[in-house]
Amino acid sequence: MIKKLSTLGLLAFAVMGCQTQGKVAGNTGKSPNATVQASKNSNGLKSYNEVITSQAVTDDGLFNTHRVGDKLYFEIPLDLMEKDMLLVSRIAQVPSGFGGGYVNAGSKVNEQVVRWSRRGDNVDLKVISFENESDEDSPIYQSVLVNNFFPILYSAKIAAYNSDSTAVVAEVNSLFENDIEAINGVSSSLKKRYKVKKLDSNRSYIESVRSFPKNIEVKHVMTYEAEEPPERGQAGTISLMMNQSMVLLPDDKMQPRIADYRVGWFTTKKFDYDSEELKSDDYEIIRRWRLEPTDVEAYKRGELVEPVKPIVYYLDPGTPEKWRPYFRQGIEDWNVAFEAAGFKNAIIAKDPPSKEEDPDFSPEDVRYSVVRYVASTTRNATGPSVTDPRTGEIIESDIIWYHNHLRSYRNRYMIEAGAQNPSARTLNTPEEEIGEMMRMVIAHEIGHALGLPHNMKASAAYPTDSLRSASFTQEYGLTPSIMDYARVNYVAQPEDEGVRFIRMMGPYDLYAINWGYRYIPEAKSAREEKATLDKWIAEKAGDPVYEFGGGYDGVDPQSQRESLGDDQVMASEYGLANLKKVVPNLIEWTSKDGYGYDELAEVYRELTGMWRGYISHVIANVGGVYETRKTSDQEGAIYSPVPEEMQKKAVAFLNNHAFTSPEWLLERDLLDRIESSGAIERVQALQTNSLNNLLNEKRLQRMITNEQVNGRDVYTAVELMKDLRTGIFKELYAGQRTDAYRRNLQRSFVDAASSYVRKVNGAEDDRILKSDVIALMRGEMERLKRDISQRKSRVNDPLTQYHWNDLIARIDQGLRMDL
Structure with missing residues (x-):
């Protein structure tokens, strides 16, 4: 059987493996450990106990870590040399105003595959790429190898071997205390913006290290001298805490699934040099969890089957008790979509285990995916994940909910639903309604963690006037996808009774999960799946409910964040009518005896921003182009200009509402x-x-x-x-x-x-x-x-x-x- 390998495997073997093999076994016929011992003695390395003294603080895991005074040592087993690991660099703590406020704690700054390699008396950390690939038996394979040489990110001297010579010990302080661009949190553009001079080694240090069975976590503080730091009073410096996660990737690789731009997925790009085309075959694979049925035959019969390994999310121990039911619902809402893909109980929400149940439980352990509740003034939530770039397999995910995101939804609900819904006319939004909003935020972020990007085109599948219908919105929600930005129903008018105001999951979500996660047992390779995947898309072709659009190029007016319905001009007219009713009531709705008007100022400022958003929704129609994603076997154009009458209607709206004096706002x-x-x-x-x-x-x-x-x-x-x-x-x-x-x-x-x-x-x-x-x-x-x-x-x-x-x-x- 021809074995498909990326350039990683054989290149690392060819460049480093032969040296390592020679050093360990050579041609003497001696055992590897015997040769290691001989090497150790001849080079005069210290004994293990001289380096890892009785004062060492040791943590066992993927490999042992030792803190000896200010020094950090990694004890790397020889059987982990040349193993694929994912190095994920995140900002753990960030100074106020950093990156203009758009860089938050938890932000990922880099993700790269690395390998530890032994080179004589050194260990090297090499950055590995999986973009370029070829069959190892293909003639072009050697060319792929020599034209994709992997860089060395870091190198350290071996300080000692462990007692049975199965692991090397190396001090790694300089990996975390030097300004290594590939893992730091201050980009070159931010260094220029803040006039950063250099990293101050005296104020840069390793904060903590944890070792788990499948990952190593290191937190380290980096302090830069800067002439113009983001906030005054920062002593001419920028300090931030970085978190480096080193995760062991599985030897048993998941079968990839080839992406199709007609269905929205986060992807990883590949270049196949064995293609019969007169070029390298560039394609993408989707990012998804490994779900395989426990009973393949029952799955083939159409029965719902539990996966071998379900997706499990634990709630952060710091999650307030009253919000936990909504978080659990938001996670497990996705089971409906997984049932469409043939799986039952595919995703499970669990409360954090007690110390008695699991004394070693930690959100930093890659074996656990956690919905983290962060006590922060940041108004956001994110759904990042750790992905194996070789196959697209999602290894782990931590959803981050920042406490003050409650404030965002409280304000938005008042602004966009206050005219229609009496319960929105307060800064103390009723628990049931704010809880439902939190549930849907968690569901949205879980969607990202499952592999789904934003689908800003989804909302255009529904007629705008249908969002004023109680029966329609209660059954179908505000948009066919929870992955759209369509958070509150601002189209509904005060006379529309019983309408739904909060988004929910829809038919597109079920369709996308089925397309990405349904197990296809008869396909033995990613290429063999394509005909089935194309057939599923063809069955939905022409139905706007199942269309995808990212909405980031600003050209298609039907792919816009926070836009509702298929007629953006009509939706903005409805939204404006509601805003005009809200503004005269804001003093009453935001005031609290004994307090000032800070809340009033905040809500008013955000209302002005939402009005600006409604205007931009309309502007997008002028010179706009509708995009309907198709492949060459489908009839019809992909791009079509917005009709003349719609463009005229948009300009008339702008002249009548946007470019007149807004007395209602003043x-x-x-x-x-x-x-x-x-x-x-x-x-x-x-x-x-x-x-x-x-x-x-x-x-x-x-x-x-x-x-x-x-x-x-x-x-x-x-x-x-x-x-x-x-x-x-x-x-x-x-x-x-x-x-x-x-x-x-x-x-x-x-x-x-x-x-x-x-x-x-x-x-x-x-x-x-x-x-x-x-x-x-x-x-x-x-x-x-x-x-x-x-x-x-x-x-x-x-x-x-x-x-x-x-x-x-x-x-x-x-x-x-x-x-």
């Missing part, structure tokens, strides 16, 4: 309690950002391309600019005075158009010089200048006339080529 009673000034600047920022988003060069280029390719019946860039000009400058054309908000918006319009023309000067990108967008903007400014010149005297308001004159000056400046 509740005087409210603002007088939270700020002395800032309302004008806040509205200006919101409108300017929205306008710049709408006039994005890529968006305009898509519209120009669409006109060129499709001809008639398209919404053109010229029409967009005309509709915007007549909307944003409607006071000019109606002979009316302008208020401060509108003046700011009109200046922003001229500035945005001028910025394109300025790109002509000194442009290094030839694409910009040849772009129709510059001609479009120049023509719009010239037209606007003529209109202002002809109409500016029609209104008897000095400030408005000054404003029109100022705009003419700005346009003249923007059009000049000598700037």
